[in-house]
Amino acid sequence: MSKKNISLGVILVAIISAHFFTGCSPKSFEAGSSLAGENTGAGNGGDNTGNGGGSTPPNTSIETLDLKSRVDDPNGLLGFNGALAFDFDKVRGEFIIMVPMPSGMVFTPSGSFNKYPDIKFGPIFDATGKMKMAIRIPVKYVIRGVTTINPAKLPSGEDLPAMPAGRDELPSLALQFPASNNVQIHLYIGVNALGMFLTLPNQASLPLPFNLTLPLKNQSKTKTYGYLTYVTAKRGYDAGLFVSSIIPPEIARILEDYFEL
Numbered sequence: 001m002s003k004k005n006i007s008l009g010v011i012l013v014a015i016i017s018a019h020f021f022t023g024c025s026p027k028s029f030e031a032g033s034s035l036a037g038e039n040t041g042a043g044n045g046g047d048n049t050g051n052g053g054g055s056t057p058p059n060t061s062i063e064t065l066d067l068k069s070r071v072d073d074p075n076g077l078l079g080f081n082g083a084l085a086f087d088f089d090k091v092r093g094e095f096i097i098m099v100p101m102p103s104g105m106v107f108t109p110s111g112s113f114n115k116y117p118d119i120k121f122g123p124i125f126d127a128t129g130k131m132k133m134a135i136r137i138p139v140k141y142v143i144r145g146v147t148t149i150n151p152a153k154l155p156s157g158e159d160l161p162a163m164p165a166g167r168d169e170l171p172s173l174a175l176q177f178p179a180s181n182n183v184q185i186h187l188y189i190g191v192n193a194l195g196m197f198l199t200l201p202n203q204a205s206l207p208l209p210f211n212l213t214l215p216l217k218n219q220s221k222t223k224t225y226g227y228l229t230y231v232t233a234k235r236g237y238d239a240g241l242f243v244s245s246i247i248p249p250e251i252a253r254i255l256e257d258y259f260e261l
Helices: 003-021 139-143 249-258
Strands: 069-071 084-089 094-100 111-113 116-125 131-138 173-176 185-190 193-199 212-217 224-231 240-246
Touching: 069 224, 084 131, 084 224, 084 240, 094 139, 094 193, 094 240, 116 185, 131 139, 131 185, 131 193, 139 249
Parallel strands: none
Antiparallel strands: 069 084, 069 212, 084 094, 094 131, 111 116, 116 131, 173 185, 185 193, 193 240, 212 224, 224 240
């Protein structure tokens, strides 16, 4: 047996073990706010309080909110441990949802959606130079919702993985951005919930027999704000990465009042 096959076998054993024994499937989205993280131009900062509570303290305001969420992957199953995947820009009033890019994959288009020119997408780089594809969504679309079709599926027809229902509603908006090098971006917006799916070219996909989900946690890892799911190729549809996050109701109320929605 070749070294390549042995290495692949070791990786698959580790992934299968994690999948069945550590409970990678999503359980719940926890309310609260963290207070630390990486600079994404979102204007967040400060030290982590590590209070670990299930709700936002009564004195929480827009200035102290920090929804920074990072991929929790200590076993290196997907290679994105610590990657920032969700944030909020208090100055511009925009949510930022980010999909970390696999090593060697480059996807540089940037722009906006014709019908929603204030929803913008483009690549960003973290402090180590690793690329992410990011979409900025004005807070009004997430807190108040939009009235369009009711898309609740991936391009393959599968249900959205680890996608919170928001206020018991399915996503009310799905945008498909232009493809580049066989890569597409799909954005899903529900009331208080966001999802972003990025298709992967064959050279960046993994030989996994099932979807694999990892949590997005705050800096102290006391709260889960979302999930990163590797979606396997299926029925002629490419594999991809799906990032989802929810805005806790108490935080949504703060944003609603602050931005007068």
